[in-house]
Amino acid sequence: MSVIAYDSKSHAPSKEKAGAEPTAAEAEEAVRTLIRWAGDNPAREGLLDTPSRVTKAFKEWFAGYAEDPAEVLARTFEEVEGYDDIVVMKDIRLESYCEHHMAPIIGKAHVAYLPDGKVVGISKLARLVDIFGKRLQVQEKMTAQIAQTLDDVLKPRGVAVMIEAEHQCMSTRGIHKHGVDTLTTRFTGVFKDDPAMEARFFRLIGR
């Protein structure tokens, strides 16, 4: 198995290891191959524009590779009248893709941090979830990446991240279990060291 190098800030595979970016024509040809693999005819009228639609959709579904999560958090605000309590964003819709089957992972992320003098614009927490979500993922890895980036860039007194999501690779194929959520958490700093802070996080997100 080859070792893939990851950029330590963006957590994305480094460009040279990912290989040359395919042309649009190559990507569309791959979609035609998959259509044939599914048992249909890519030359029939209804499917003629499908390869270009699918490759365009891929650019949306996997937009997270083109974005730098650390950059999103770069702008901070310090004029918060000494606010030093938890900031929580709960029920952030999560759309991601399982790296084993490329099937959707749909759910919610809850992100909290205990600031140390500075805060980020709240929309940036949701952007962070989107950037890591819009990649091929493993839920545990995505949970850790969101927490790690917040911790590294903002340097707060602690970070708490929880993701609850349904994996369509488990609901629409394979084991066919519907309505099953997988829960993952990652705590750093005070949320890791102080059970009372961990409990407050769960209370604030309503769990």
Ligand SMILES: Nc1nc2c(ncn2[C@@H]2O[C@H](COP(=O)(O)OP(=O)(O)OP(=O)(O)O)[C@@H](O)[C@H]2O)c(=O)[nH]1
């Ligand atoms: N830990 C973890 N496992 C995942 C995630 N997404 C998918 N998986 C699992 O990855 C595993 C891949 O297992 P394999 O045996 O290689 O693949 P498979 O034969 O398609 O497995 P089945 O889904 O059981 O049919 C499956 O058990 C999936 O449920 C994730 O985010 N985290």
Ligand SMILES: [Zn+2]
């Ligand atoms: Zn899967």
